Structures are given as C-alpha cells and as structure tokens.
Amino acid sequence: MQKAVFLDRDGVINDNKRPVNRPEELILYPKAGEAIRLLNDAGYKVFVVTNQGGVGLGYLSEKDLDEIHAKMEEDLKAANAHVQEIRACTHKPKEGCVCRKPDAGMILELADKHSIDLQHSYMVGDRITDIQAGEKAGAQTIFIGNESVDADFNTDSLYEAVQWILEREEHGCTIE
Numbered sequence: 001m002q003k004a005v006f007l008d009r010d011g012v013i014n015d016n017k018r019p020v021n022r023p024e025e026l027i028l029y030p031k032a033g034e035a036i037r038l039l040n041d042a043g044y045k046v047f048v049v050t051n052q053g054g055v056g057l058g059y060l061s062e063k064d065l066d067e068i069h070a071k072m073e074e075d076l077k078a079a080n081a082h083v084q085e086i087r088a089c090t091h092k093p094k095e096g097c098v099c100r101k102p103d104a105g106m107i108l109e110l111a112d113k114h115s116i117d118l119q120h121s122y123m124v125g126d127r128i129t130d131i132q133a134g135e136k137a138g139a140q141t142i143f144i145g146n147e148s149v150d151a152d153f154n155t156d157s158l159y160e161a162v163q164w165i166l167e168r169e170e171h172g173c174t175i176e
C-alpha cells in the first residue's frame, strides 16, 4: 500500500512568524524543498493539510489562498519537489466542521482517495492540534518545535524530520 507524509503548512514548510495572506508572504524554510524532494524520491506521497480559518473570518479570500498555494508549488518546483495535493480547512475556527485540525477529516479523506496506509504514514506539524489530528487518523506523528509535545518524534525542522523518517526506513524499523 502507498505510504504518505502529511505536512502542516505554516511553521513546517514556510516561515510563520507573520501571517501569510498574500503570495509574496509565503517564504519556504531553508531546505524545506529539499526535504520534500527526498520524500518524493523515497516513494512517499506528500500532502499538505492546513487550517486556514482566516478565509472563513474574511482575512483572505479563497482566491488569495489559491494564489498563495500556487506560489508555494512554484517555489517547491524550483527545488524539484512536488506535493500531491493541498487540502485547506477554510471554515471559521469555531464552526464545528470535521476538517479543521485537531480533527482528522482532511487526512482521512486524502488517505481514502489515494489508498494510503496510514499506519505507515506520518503527520508532521508545529502545533499540538497537528499531532492530535495525526493520532486520530492513526498515523505516526512528528512535532517540530521546542515545546514538550508528546509525539513519536520531536525535532527542529522538516528537513530533520525527513532524515528521521528515511533513517527509520533504512534500518528496517517496522511500525507496530
């Protein structure tokens, strides 16, 4: 079955010190493109699952979000990296939808559509809600950041997270 890595966007792929409401405000982290390329080369499908409640709240439009994602894909392409599909929850934070993380709706839908083996897949995020969504979906979890969050692995960057995933695979670690 197909394995995958689900990535949160802000704070994982791109800098999130400031809100990203325009394409030019999306700045990839150093080596984020390289990290995604390594996953592509290793046969993982890579998906982005992002909460964008700012759309529901009116800070940016669906069109702005599409343009931001087009810019991200263009920058990734320049690094020979590719994401299979981008899912964004654009509902208001308190709307009670099933897609906004910590709910697992976006991950589960993508897994179903692309026949993903979630047990051998990963969710990478920089908030506890990303880890909760990954756990609910039955995936392995990787937390990026300094807070003490209970995940399968904690590290500083997407690049380091990918190194861990690939090393694990190389050593034949089986996930029970």
Ligand SMILES: [Mg+2]
Binding pocket: 008, 009, 010, 011, 012, 016, 125, 126, 127
């Ligand atoms: Mg984030």
Ligand SMILES: [Zn+2]
Binding pocket: 089, 090, 091, 097, 098, 099, 100
């Ligand atoms: Zn939603």
